[in-house]
Amino acid sequence: MTxxxxxxxxxxxxPNLARNFAGSSEWNLAAICDLDLDRAEALSARFGGVRVATDLADVLADPTIDAVAIATPARTHHAVALQAIAAGKHVVVEKPIADSSERAHEMVDAAHAAGVVLMTDHTYCYTPAVRKIRDLIAAGELGDILFVDSVRINLGLIQPDVDVFWDLAPHDLSIIDFVLPGGLRPIGVGALGADPLGAGKACIGYLTLPLPSGAIAHAHVNWLSPTKVRQMIIGGSRxxxxWDDLNPQQRISVYDRGVDLQTQALDSLERRVATVSYRLGDTWAPALSEREALDAMVSEFAAAILEGREAHTDGDAGLRVLAVLEAASRSLARGGDLSxxxxAEPELAGGAR
Structure with missing residues (x-):
């Protein structure tokens, strides 16, 4: 069934979304909608001349269209998604899900009330490497998660409308949310940033996210680094x-190395005595499938619709990432104080994450 x-x-x-929908056996690319008719027609021509529209209402009124994929500016996501949901369409939205948590909440609530799928296009979560990381953590291969340390730096384009946190950190936050059991739910957010160029916004940033389990997550983002680094280290008790995203030969390495700490009985001065031992085991690299992340994303969107369930990166996942970014902005304005x-996520009647 398509x-x-x-x-x-x-x-x-x-165009990236259209290409993957058109190439999927699970989907029928039925229409391209854009205010710029020439641009819409140029994209349509690449896929056999599918229907073109400049009016969203025309698309939403078509009963043969089951879903929409929103790839418009973030400030428009809320309005477009609510219109689509009201028309009974399933929705996938590119990141960020909305430009504020309040609006994202409205989208999530509307989708649940209408019984349609609302999915966030957190593309990195559908790469073979990140899916493997999620599977390994879920299987207990790493043990209890102790820390997550992520680095995303490069000599990048300074954005005119957002700082480095809003530009780069959503990737890391969505990945952490995807792989951690229960999602990313920090106690608070601490953000420190610097603007050494006088650009008027943070160009270098550090996020600290203490987690309820006692673990901690940290993300470093930077537009000014002459070298490009895309790396995440996830430390577990086992x-x-x-994960090195720029190493195609070995994107994931698992180290059977760590520290074992055992607390012994009280000594003569009633102090707890700890015995520390270091574990130096093997290193191995799990095999990864080869599949474009967007292809896996559109497949998950179809599966969620056909199976009547939440998508893996559902509206709540988008809301969790957005809430962290907003907390980071508040912390940054207060000099790094924990925000x-x-x-809080809306109460749900059911459904899996």
């Missing part, structure tokens, strides 16, 4: 995993 979809927005990301997340 599902019919319209891509809303033919600019930067829309093993430690290193408590103000957004």
């Amino acid at each position: 599902v019919s979809v319209a891509v809303i927005g033919a600019g930067y990301w829309g 093993r430690t995993l290193v 408590v997340l103000e957004t």
Whole structure:
């Protein structure tokens, strides 16, 4: 069974979505919608001349279209998604899910009330490497998670409308949310940033996220590094995993190395005595499948619709990432003080994460 979809927005990301929907056996790319008719027609021509529209209402009124993929500016996500949901369409939205947690909440609530799928296109979560990391953690291969340390730095384009946290950190936050059991739910967020160029916004940033288990997550983002690094280290009580996204030969390495700490009985001065031992075991690299992340994402979108369940990166996942970014902005404005997340997820009647 195939599902019919319209891509809303033919600019930067829309062509990537259209290509993967058109190439999937699970989907029928039914329409391209964009305010710029020439741009929409140019994209349509690449896929056999699918229907073109400049009016969103025309697309949403078509009963043969089951879903929409929104690839428009973030400030428009809320309005477009609510119109689609009201029309009974399933929705996938490119990141960020909305430009504020309040609006994202409205989208999540509306989707649940309408019984449609709302999915966030956290593309990195559908790479073979990140899916493998999620599987290894779920299987207990790393043990209890003790820390997550992520680095995403490069000599990048300074964005005119957002700082480095909002530009780069959503990737790391969405990955951490995807791989941690129960998602990313920090006690608070601490953010320190620097603007050494006088650009008017943070170009270098550090995020600290204490987790309820006592573990800690940390992310370093930087537009000014002459070298490009995409790396995440996840330390567990049993093993430690290193993901190097720029190493195609060995993207994931699992180290059977770590520290074992055992607390002994009280000594003569009633002090607890700890015995520390170091574990130096083997290193191995799990095999990874070869599949484009967006292809896996559109497949998951179809599966969620056909199976009547939440997508792996559902609206709540988008909301959790957005809430952390907003808390980071508050912390940054206060000089790095820990900011408590103000957004709690809505109560759900059911459904898996």
